[in-house]
Amino acid sequence: MEPTFYGLLVFLIIGSIVALEMKDILSSVIAVGVVGLALSILFLLLGAPDIAITQVVVEIIVVTVLIRAAARSGRVEMTRRPDLVSTVLGLILVLCFCGFALAALETLRPFGGARPLVGHWYLVNAEAGTGCANAVMAILLDFRGYDTLGEATVILTAILGAVVLLRPKAREEEAEPAVVPGVPAEVAHE
Amino acid sequence: MNDGPGMSLIVRMVSRWLLGFVFVYGLGVALFGHLTPGGGFVGGVVVACALVMSILAFGGKQGPGAFLARAVTTLDAAGALMFLALALFGYVAGCFFTNWIARGEPATFGSTWFVILMNVAILVKVGAGAFAGFLAIVAFGHILDAEEGRP
Structure with a gap:
């Protein structure tokens, strides 16, 4: 399980970076879908079939909706220049987050180890x-x-x-130009 | 290849075959949620996927998706209210959210009707809700525009 698990973790990180950096929004959406499916396999490997099923199903419907929306809006090119200040700030934030996460992880119980009191009671008494x-x-x-x-x-x-x-009605209200009383619509529009 | 509403003939044919299976699979996942992995949420999303497939393949005027599209918000609210009603009926046995319906033999389908009914409520709620989200984001603009001849 271990090499598959860590391979999938690395794959998730690479996929997320690809999804962020893609210029074409459709490719970005597809990368998000791939990341979600890999995540569901991870959940399955960790022994959580309920969450794996939920992840896979929600991912499918979200990607369908996003692809449809992306296809509707045509080819949207994401053009964003890398900015030195925001890059440096982002790196500092990532480092801070990693530090806090490492500190927090050390206080956690080992994975699959002794359960907290309430969780254990739930597991024992669930069926009865x-x-x-x-x-x-x-x-x-x-x-x-x-x-x-x-x-x-x-x-x-x-x-x-x-x-x-x-809903369509709200869109129409927004799309129609505001009618000024006493002024013909064409004039008001110009 | 785009004759008529929806997608091409091949897509419509394949969806016609698959729709029933996907729908029944969603129902099964929800109904057996108390015994196997799955449950109302997952089943609801699978059912919503079937409805989304129907809308994408057949357009907004034919198929089960178009039929249910008019009732989504009602169904959404009905599912939520059914869930709340089941919880409130717990007062029959003493307090909120009590598992008040008599239970059957363990590890069989009828072992706990309360949870089955809860799952059905969530199935209706999430199925209608996810489908309504799809309709709101995608179909209201796209398919309805196409059918009314707008670009």
């Missing part, structure tokens, strides 16, 4: 307490139902907001 053979579902929908309710509310609000803002 809820009847779910799948412990992930037992936690999501029963023990931590409140979290899922909040999640559902967030998705509902986000989707309704997007639909309200992007």
Whole structure:
């Protein structure tokens, strides 16, 4: 597992850099899709099939939407000159982040090792307490139902907001020039 | 090759064959979420993928995607309300989010109807929600424009 795992990690980093640096937005979207699929294989190797499935499925629908949107907007060329100040600032930020992350990782328990008290209780009591053979579902929908309710509310609000803002009627209202009373529309438009 | 709404004949034919399988797969992933990896969220997104495929292949006027496109926001809200109602019915047994429906034999399909119903609610919610997001971002501008003859 180890060489595959680290190979995929390096592949993820390279893919992300490619996605960031591509000039063509369609190629960038495809690179993002490749990164997402590699990430799902990583989750599978780490023993989290639930998250792997979610990752793969969400990645597919997001990439479909993005490709469709990119195809609609035509060939958008990203032209951005590298700026010395922002590059230096970015490097400093990356170094700071890596330092903090290393310091934080040292306090973590070893991967797959002893579980915290609550997590262990959930794992032991999942089947008896809820009847779910799948412990992930037992936690999501029963023990931590409140979290899922909040999640559902967030998705509902986000989707309704997007639909309200992007529906054709709203676009037409935005596209039409404002009508000034007493002035013919052509004159006002000129 | 672009005769009629949607994509070419080959794409439409292949989607016609695949649509049912993808749809049923999504339903299965959601319904068996309490036993196998998966669940309402994943199943919902798979169902939304099937609807997206229908819209992309057949355009905005034919197929199950176009049929459901009018009801997405209603379904989205209905799923969320069903989830909330299941949680509120927990008061029947004492408190919010209680697993109040009688449980069957462990590790069989009917082992926990409460979680199955929860999964169905999330399936409806996420399926409609992801599809509505697709419609809002892509289809409202693109497909509807094409059908009304706008460039």
